[in-house]
Every structure is written in structure tokens, then in C-alpha cells.
Amino acid sequence: MPFCSNCGKELNGEKFCPACGAPTAGGAAYGTQKRQQKSAYHELRARDLVEKALMVLKQKPLRLWGISLLCQLLTGLAAIFGVLPIISVPIAFVLSAGMTAVFLTGYRGNEVNSDALFAGFKRFFPVAGGMGWMGLWILIWGLIPIAGPVFAIIKSYSYRFVPYLMIQDEHISATEALRLSMKKTEGFKGRMFLADLIVWAACAVVLLVLGALSLIPRVGIVFTILAALVVIFLALSLPLLMGLINAACYEEIFVKEGRGTLPENEQ
Structure with missing residues (x-):
């Protein structure tokens, strides 16, 4: 099933995504889109991701730290007053997904505020379900005897883009988000x-x-x-830096590599 390489919206043959306007190669599925043989994104280094994340952290550390603290506080309150895990855990999942949106907003150079933290509550059950589905599969892989922890770590990187997809695309399902994330992290x-x-x-x-x-x-x-x-x-500072590195991975690998274009200063 084809999806937009920018926002993950399902496509029906459009040349441009109806949601974000990004080119879609005629709506071709990811598996059929040809990647450029000498794309600079295949030369993207791990150090580049860290350096980009550090640059953003230096620009707005207090705002990011404040929202991160708010997220932790709300998660703690949900655990205390949620009584049952069936209530508190989904809230924690949605807040976690919202925090990834905060880091992505900051990484893109936009103003960081608490609105992004609560973005997932507009689609509470799909977002919570997607995050839970991702966590369940990581747990299942981790239960494999002997090699389980290794598989769990690998799968956690395969599913790294799931929170971004669940937050940004209101039509994507949890299963589709996992498959799309696995596809786009391949080789990275x-x-x-x-x-x-x-x-x-x-x-x-x-x-x-x-x-x-x-x-x-x-x-x-x-x-x-x-x-x-x-x-x-x-x-x-470490939670902020790791969150920004995750956002850098999504932006530099999923979004820009998916478009097959480079920022002006890297062309």
C-alpha cells in the first residue's frame, strides 16, 4: 500500500500528497520507488546526526527541558491517579508520542511549545494503540531465548519512526506504521x-x-x-539530546531521504 514519504498519508495514485504537498512519484509504493544510486543520504554519518541534534539543543535548551519536565510530571500524575494500568499506560504512551513531536518541531527550527505535547490526544486511541502495538512487538522479540535482547534492540530501531507516523497521519494504522518504519529504517x-x-x-x-x-x-x-x-x-540534558537525535533520524532519513532531495546548503 503506497504512502507519502513525507507525512505517511495513504495515497491513491496522486502525484502530490493531498496532506502535505510533497511529490509522491505518482503514488508509487515505497518498494517500487527507485532510490538515487549516489544519494548523499546514503553517506549520512552517525556523527552528523549527533552534531545536528547538539546544534538544536544549544539553541533552545530551556524550552525543551521545560516541556520534557511537564511530560514527566503528567506521566507521573497519570500513574498515581490512573489507578489501573489500563488507564495510566495509554496516557503515558500518548504523552511519549507527543514528546517526539516536540523534539521534531524543535529540530525543524520551529517554535517549541506545549501544543505539540498534547497533539496525540486528538486521536487518543489510535496513537495509544500504535505505541502499544510497537511496545508489544519489541517485548515479543525480547522474549526469544538467548538472542532475545539483541533482537529487541534491533527492532526498537526498526520501529523508531512509529510515534512520528502515528502523530502526523490520522489515517495510518498501527500495523501500517510499523511496516513503514521498518521499510524506511532499512540500511540505516x-x-x-x-x-x-x-x-x-x-x-x-x-x-x-x-x-x-x-x-x-x-x-x-x-x-x-x-x-x-x-x-x-x-x-x-541527555533525555533532550537523545530525543533530538531520534528527531534527526526521522527528518534526515525518513523525510529528506524519502524525497530524494538535499537541503540547499548540502546540494
Whole structure:
């Protein structure tokens, strides 16, 4: 079944998406669209994703942190007052999907506000169902003996675009979103994983170095305090950076690679 490569809307042979106006190659399904042999997006590096996310984080850290804190607060309140998981878990799913919309809005350079956080509540049950369906399949893959955790990690990258699709396309189903995400992450999962690994490895190196320096007699206390401050900083900023990296993956791989075009400064 063909979908728009920009917003994921179902197509019926249109040359341009009726929802977002992006070219659709005559409505051809993703599997039949020919990719450019020397597309610059096949040269997209994991480091590029991290650098782009860092640039956005430097521009609007307080606004992103504030909305992220609001999301966590609402999720906690849902867990406390939701009583039953059947109530609190879907709310958490929808808020999580809304947070991906916030990060995507920020990554695209648009004004970040709380409206995007609540975007999923307009289609509460489809969005919650899509997020739950994604989580269920990751859990199923994770239950495979011995290799289960590895499969679960791989599938979590395959399904990474599902929240964006569920938020942006009111007509897409959970099953279609999973299939479309798997299709568009094909060939890019390694780079997406490496982008995350770069961040976690850098954090680990910094903490290990500070931990080693804190063992130095007399001056070690200074590095211990510094390490504590770094841990606090990472606790506040890492969720934002990882969210922006996810948004970078969606924008640079799904949207721009799907269109087969490059930003003006990269052509």
C-alpha cells in the first residue's frame, strides 16, 4: 500500500500528497520507488546526526527541558491517579508520542511549545494503540531465548519512526506504521545505533576520567564535586539530546531521504 514519504498519508495514485504537498512519484509504493544510486543520504554519518541534534539543543535548551519536565510530571500524575494500568499506560504512551513531536518541531527550527505535547490526544486511541502495538512487538522479540535482547534492540530501531507516523497521519494504522518504519529504517539502523552509542560512550569516558581523577590525594575532592555536577547536567540534558537525535533520524532519513532531495546548503 503506497504512502507519502513525507507525512505517511495513504495515497491513491496522486502525484502530490493531498496532506502535505510533497511529490509522491505518482503514488508509487515505497518498494517500487527507485532510490538515487549516489544519494548523499546514503553517506549520512552517525556523527552528523549527533552534531545536528547538539546544534538544536544549544539553541533552545530551556524550552525543551521545560516541556520534557511537564511530560514527566503528567506521566507521573497519570500513574498515581490512573489507578489501573489500563488507564495510566495509554496516557503515558500518548504523552511519549507527543514528546517526539516536540523534539521534531524543535529540530525543524520551529517554535517549541506545549501544543505539540498534547497533539496525540486528538486521536487518543489510535496513537495509544500504535505505541502499544510497537511496545508489544519489541517485548515479543525480547522474549526469544538467548538472542532475545539483541533482537529487541534491533527492532526498537526498526520501529523508531512509529510515534512520528502515528502523530502526523490520522489515517495510518498501527500495523501500517510499523511496516513503514521498518521499510524506511532499512540500511540505516546501524548508523542510528552508532549515533546513540557515540553519546553514551562520550558520557562514560568523561565520568570514568573524573572518577579516576577523584582518587588523587588532596585534590581528588574537587574532581568528585565536578563529577557530581556532571552527573546532574547529564541527567537533565541527555533525555533532550537523545530525543533530538531520534528527531534527526526521522527528518534526515525518513523525510529528506524519502524525497530524494538535499537541503540547499548540502546540494
